[in-house]
Amino acid sequence: MxxxxxxxxxxxxxxxxxxxxxxxxxxxxxxxxxxxxxxxDGVPLEKRRFEINAQPPFAFDHILMSLRTPAGTVLEVITDEGEYRRAVYLEGRPALITVRMDGRATVPRLSVGVTAERVDAAVEASARRTVDRVFAATADVSGLETVFCQDQVMWATWQRCRGFRPVALPDLFEAIAWAIIGQQITVTFAAKCKRALTERYGERLAVENDEYLLFPKTEVIASLDESDLLALQFSRQKARYLVNLARQIVSGEFDLEALWSLTAEEASQQLQTLVGIGRWTAEYVLLRGLGHADSIPAGDVALQRAIGRAYYGRMATEAEVRLLAERWLPWRGYAAVCWWYTQRLDQLTKKRGPASRSALD
Structure with a gap:
């Protein structure tokens, strides 16, 4: 005991x-x-590299572009050479995962590196699963274009980022925590809070001359008082939600791992039994935590803005987004991330000028 x-x-x-x-x-x-x-640090690190053959089309360049924002790179590192880096726990041990594209969008092949104190078969298998889940690399998207091409507006949006995937967070607890942190505040401020939390209570993995942050373990958050998070500019409500969530997971009162075996509807219902988690948060976790391809957080303001402007010339309501999204079944989650991302492209185009459009599209 x-x-x-x-x-x-x-x-x-x-x-x-x-x-x-x-x-x-x-x-x-x-x-x-x-x-x-x-x-x-201070211990010898092992390195291993392997490949994952992704399902085409796979737009790794667009995926990296979507992460090249302050919010997208709280813990992720995107190098100038086009490599994704992220420190995670594999089999309970800190490890650095690196991912780069070696193939083409039509014949996609990901080169994955894993660095840890020990890289055995179990760690490599865990790294494979993590990368595949984060990038939905081997997801069969063969039926997506058949659905999207029936909607002229959606099809034009998809063509701007063809092969884009919903990027998941590598840890389910982190995904729920991130959704809670981001409730009703700007993405920039949410990212600031997440970074403060990680810098204060997370571990640091030193690899060669670089240092990478790991999101705090559930057990660490469970051990905190709400006042600890208030000092990091968390609201009192969110501090309570996050600490209580962690404590329920650690105590076994809430079975986090059981969510993987549930349908999207069942998982959403389970998530909404938690204090502080409503429909929007649950749908966001389904998409960016559990990787459900058909989950659309229709209550998201940015999504309502993008879809509303495209179809109505104004802000859409949540009900209008849900009604429109029925035509994208069973790829509503992919549609959502396309709308989010193309908004990002529009912002970059406006900032840099029309000359930059060809490089982004």
Missing amino acids: ARTIATDRLGRGWPEAALPSRSRVVILGLSICCDPPVRV
Whole structure:
């Protein structure tokens, strides 16, 4: 049985297995603080590289472009050479994943690198699953264009970013946390809060001359007080939502992993049993956490703006978005990310001028 080494202010005992490494934990009476965050370095690192054959069309250039924003690169690193880098936990251990495109959009091949203290078969298999899920690399999208081409407006939007995929977050808890953080605030401020949270309570993985942040483990967030997040500019409500979510997961009250085996409707219902999670948040998690291709967060203001302007010449309502989206079944999630991304292209075109359009489209 796990040994209890800390008790929170509600009298609950936290087992040793549920806490971060004791080398970086300072117990201050009623809370557990991680100060400073640990650096995972000073040990030899193994590297391994492998390939994933993605399903065409696969527009890796557009995917990277969508991540080249302050919000898109809170933890992701996109190099000038066109490589994606992200520190994640694989089999419970910190690892760096790198992804670059070696093939073409019509014959896509991803070259994946994984660096960790030990890269055995289990870690490599975990890295493969993670990359495939994050980029929906092997998803069969053969029926998508048959659906989209029946809607002239949607088809024109798809052609601007043909092969684009919904980019998922590599960790389901992080996806839910990110959705909660982003409720009713600008993406820029949400990214600021997420970075502050990660810098304060996450680990750091040092690889060669670079350092990469890892999103805080569920156990670490569960050990915090709401006041810890208030100090990072979180609202009181969101601090409560996030800490309570983490505690419910750690205690087993909410089975996070069970969401993977549920249908989209079932998973949405389960998510909405959590305090602070409504329909928009649940649909966002379905898309960017669980990878459901048909989930569209119709309550999203940016989505309503983009779709409304294209079809009505004005802001659309949530009901209008849902009605329009029925024609995109079962690819409504792909449609959503296309609308989000083409808004980004329009913003870049306006900023850089018409001459930049050919490079973006």
